[in-house]
Amino acid sequence: MSQNYAAGLSKYKHKGVLGLKEIYDNDAEMKRKVLELSKLMQSAKHVVLHTGAGISTAAGISDFRGPKGIWTAEKKKQKPAPSKPFSEAIPTFTHMAIMELVRTGTVKFVISQNIDGLHIRSGLSMDHLAELHGNIFMEECPKCHTRMLRKSPAPTIARKKTGGVCGTTGKRATPCRGELIDNVLDWCSPLPETDLSSSEAHSRAADLNIVLGSTMQINPSGELPLKAKARDPNSKFVICNLQKTKFDDDADLVIRAKVDDIFRGVMEHLALSVGDYKPEQDPVLAISCERIPLSRNLVQPPVELLPQPKVNKRKTTLKSEPPQQDKKKLKVEPKDDGAMNEIEIDPKPEPTLF
Numbered sequence: 001m002s003q004n005y006a007a008g009l010s011k012y013k014h015k016g017v018l019g020l021k022e023i024y025d026n027d028a029e030m031k032r033k034v035l036e037l038s039k040l041m042q043s044a045k046h047v048v049l050h051t052g053a054g055i056s057t058a059a060g061i062s063d064f065r066g067p068k069g070i071w072t073a074e075k076k077k078q079k080p081a082p083s084k085p086f087s088e089a090i091p092t093f094t095h096m097a098i099m100e101l102v103r104t105g106t107v108k109f110v111i112s113q114n115i116d117g118l119h120i121r122s123g124l125s126m127d128h129l130a131e132l133h134g135n136i137f138m139e140e141c142p143k144c145h146t147r148m149l150r151k152s153p154a155p156t157i158a159r160k161k162t163g164g165v166c167g168t169t170g171k172r173a174t175p176c177r178g179e180l181i182d183n184v185l186d187w188c189s190p191l192p193e194t195d196l197s198s199s200e201a202h203s204r205a206a207d208l209n210i211v212l213g214s215t216m217q218i219n220p221s222g223e224l225p226l227k228a229k230a231r232d233p234n235s236k237f238v239i240c241n242l243q244k245t246k247f248d249d250d251a252d253l254v255i256r257a258k259v260d261d262i263f264r265g266v267m268e269h270l271a272l273s274v275g276d277y278k279p280e281q282d283p284v285l286a287i288s289c290e291r292i293p294l295s296r297n298l299v300q301p302p303v304e305l306l307p308q309p310k311v312n313k314r315k316t317t318l319k320s321e322p323p324q325q326d327k328k329k330l331k332v333e334p335k336d337d338g339a340m341n342e343i344e345i346d347p348k349p350e351p352t353l354f
């Protein structure tokens with residue numbers, strides 16, 4: 001469950017803005033905004049989704065910074081709200097809708113901060129999914145770099161040895177026998193390079209970036225949806241989140257509603273039907289042994305959308321680069337009324353946030 005996940009991470013005190021109140025648009029406002037989002041999705045050529053913990057709360061998995069979030073409870077020294085074990089959670093309506101949107105080509109790429117594996121379990125094409133913080137149902141071999149999909153959640157997190165051994169055979173048909181590690185990042189783990197570079201390329205190429213269920217406080221994930229605006233100010237950026245974010249003023253549209261309600265409306269407007277989750281189509285449940293090797297080929301954005309592609313070779317971790325020592329950094333803090341307020345703080349390493 002997500003509490004165990006949180007407890008298994010190394011100690012880190014900078015958890016960001018926690019426990020902001022949730023705000024809901026009224027019915028008429030929400031319907032108008034959902035129609036606007038649907039029209040944006042219909043007219044866009046390259047739609048990219050950025051998903052956070054808010055899309056999995058309906059599956060019974062706790063978020064981190066919501067009013068009942070894990071980090072919020074930790075700050076208040078309260079017991080966190082109950083959360084389902086990852087093995088018992090199933091994809092939500094939004095997960096199933098996203099799978100259908102990708103299958104029909106309406107959405108070109110999905111970038112997720114979630115480690116719960118629900119995107120893959122919905123049947124979403126792995127070639128169209130970047131999981132920037134890892135996946136609890138995956139392992140990796142540090143020796144031959146094979147990724148494995150597990151039938152059950154990994155027994156460890158933070159890229160530790162799971163006890164599994166790599167059975168991949170090379171040219172000589174001898175097993176690799178590398179000691180497998182879990183795929184879930186710790187605070188300072190480097191982000192998976194392939195997933196990150198594809199995410200940057202798609203975010204920059206998108207004419208519509210949509211954030212779902214995230215307060216966008218973690219870097220670099222939180223900054224990706226704004227990449228396209230820097231390339232083309234006419235590109236659109238939409239936030240669907242119940243809590244305010246520091247990027248609300250940069251967004252073309254902000255919808256305050258539960259993502260399942262938003263996507264019920266969107267799918268209706270787009271005349272797309274969403275099937276129920278089917279366990280027999282869940283690739284995790286389809287594994288007959290303990291684990292299977294995976295191969296994937298992450299799709300890249302069309303070249304014409306990136307006339308001058310840049311390959312980012314820097315090593316990026318969840319921890320931001322320390323700010324210049326002679327500069328002060330702006331930080332977002334909530335005011336008494338819950339509104340966001342930027343304040344200057346002394347230079348120190350920026351928080352790294354799940």
Ligand SMILES: [Zn+2]
Binds near residue numbers: 144168176
């Ligand atoms: Zn191996």
